[in-house]
Amino acid sequence: MINNIQLNNFRSYKDLQVELSKNINVFIGENGQGKTNLLEAIYFISNIRSHRTRSDKDLIHVEDDFARIIVNTEKNNKKEKIMCVIHAEGKYFSINNNVVAKTSDILGRINTILFYPNETKIFSDTPSSRRTFFDVEIGKTSKNYTRIFQEFNNLLKDRNRLLKEEKIDKILLDVITKKMIESQLFIINERKFITEFINNKIKNNLKKLSSDEFEIDMTYISSVKDLNFDEMLSKYNSNIDRDSFARTTTEGIHRDDYEFKTNGVEISKYLSQGQTRLVLLAIKFVLIDYIILKTKENPILLLDDVLSELDLNHQKKLIKSIPNYVQTIITTTEYNLVFKNADIRKYQIKESKILIKEDFDVKQ
Numbered sequence: 001m002i003n004n005i006q007l008n009n010f011r012s013y014k015d016l017q018v019e020l021s022k023n024i025n026v027f028i029g030e031n032g033q034g035k036t037n038l039l040e041a042i043y044f045i046s047n048i049r050s051h052r053t054r055s056d057k058d059l060i061h062v063e064d065d066f067a068r069i070i071v072n073t074e075k076n077n078k079k080e081k082i083m084c085v086i087h088a089e090g091k092y093f094s095i096n097n098n099v100v101a102k103t104s105d106i107l108g109r110i111n112t113i114l115f116y117p118n119e120t121k122i123f124s125d126t127p128s129s130r131r132t133f134f135d136v137e138i139g140k141t142s143k144n145y146t147r148i149f150q151e152f153n154n155l156l157k158d159r160n161r162l163l164k165e166e167k168i169d170k171i172l173l174d175v176i177t178k179k180m181i182e183s184q185l186f187i188i189n190e191r192k193f194i195t196e197f198i199n200n201k202i203k204n205n206l207k208k209l210s211s212d213e214f215e216i217d218m219t220y221i222s223s224v225k226d227l228n229f230d231e232m233l234s235k236y237n238s239n240i241d242r243d244s245f246a247r248t249t250t251e252g253i254h255r256d257d258y259e260f261k262t263n264g265v266e267i268s269k270y271l272s273q274g275q276t277r278l279v280l281l282a283i284k285f286v287l288i289d290y291i292i293l294k295t296k297e298n299p300i301l302l303l304d305d306v307l308s309e310l311d312l313n314h315q316k317k318l319i320k321s322i323p324n325y326v327q328t329i330i331t332t333t334e335y336n337l338v339f340k341n342a343d344i345r346k347y348q349i350k351e352s353k354i355l356i357k358e359d360f361d362v363k364q
């Protein structure tokens with residue numbers, strides 16, 4: 001869990017210190033007050049990237065030349081100070097004031113699951129964005145996956161480069177193809193596992209989150225997922241003419257997709273925005289269990305603007321669904337009755353300044 005966060009020159013924050021409760025924390029503030037910026041900082045220090053910009057420079061306060069995030073964490077009574085400094089030339093991380101040599105080593109130190117409303121677009125977006133969505137989740141729990149996935153991508157680039165040549169070196173092509181098959185078998189297994197895991201658990205989560213009766217089927221779609229090494233090799237061999245004509249590798253896990261259906265219809269064509277949001281939330285709740293299973297550690301749940309588009313009944317169900325062993329940070333524009341609970345710490349956020357509130361006047 002995170003005990004406290006310090007931000008300097010991060011986005012709209014010049015200088016912020018905030019202590020978090022180990023249970024649910026709710027940040028209440030109007031639009032543009034810094035709610036998402038705060039979650040983004042936590043997301044950034046755990047995932048070494050932002051969920052809303054590719055350019056780290058955007059994260060530095062406009063008038064400054066560096067940004068700093070410090071979080072003090074606690075796991076099994078072990079405390080750690082994790083720091084990240086971002087400047088125009090790059091970023092570095094340190095743990096207990098020792099600089100981390102390889103940035104990627106910071107991954108897994110703090111595991112977060114982030115929900116933000118715009119992410120529901122993955123259901124109607126390209127296969128590639130759905131692949132990325134799940135690759136990121138698998139990668140959080142397995143450094144091997146990240147490494148092997150990277151190797152596969154390099155091999156794919158090599159193979160495609162080879163396919164573009166006038167005279168293809170068949171021996172080299174064979175070597176690369178075999179290595180590619182090895183990495184794919186590993187990747188396919190992990191993708192199958194996460195699909196099965198979500199399918200087994202999503203129903204129960206949806207029931208807790210929603211009173212409507214709808215079921216979700218997630219399918220992992222891949223033309224190579226059921227093949228063993230030899231079968232894949234013969235597929236690649238029989239594809240050679242097509243691949244060299246297309247000058248690219250036409251089949252493989254780089255073409256995989258995931259499908260989400262309710263009653264046999266794709267959910268993006270059937271469910272309302274509110275229902276789609278609940279499906280995404282149900283998936284996020286399954287991912288909590290997935291991370292716990294694979295890392296034996298509780299992730300931190302970050303729910304950005306999660307209550308909009310949900311009626312009071314669904315808002316209540318959502319708050320109830322949060323397991324008490326998962327530290328949670330929720331942002332919202334309005335204080336409402338859902339939060340009238342002693343286990344929830346409430347903060348008011350205004351112009352990127354934060355105040356802890358004992359209780360608000362509730363408009364009934």
Ligand SMILES: Nc1ncnc2c1ncn2[C@@H]1O[C@H](COP(=O)(O)OP(=O)(O)O)[C@@H](O)[C@H]1O
Pocket residue numbers: 010011012013029030031032033034035036037038058059060061062063
């Ligand atoms: N690099 C930056 N420097 C200064 N202010 C920034 C920077 N990036 C974003 N902001 C400001 O942060 C505010 C948005 O904060 P955000 O956390 O997204 O709001 P919300 O509370 O609606 O989630 C905007 O007013 C924007 O101008």
Ligand SMILES: [Mg+2]
Pocket residue numbers: 035036037304305
């Ligand atoms: Mg926001």
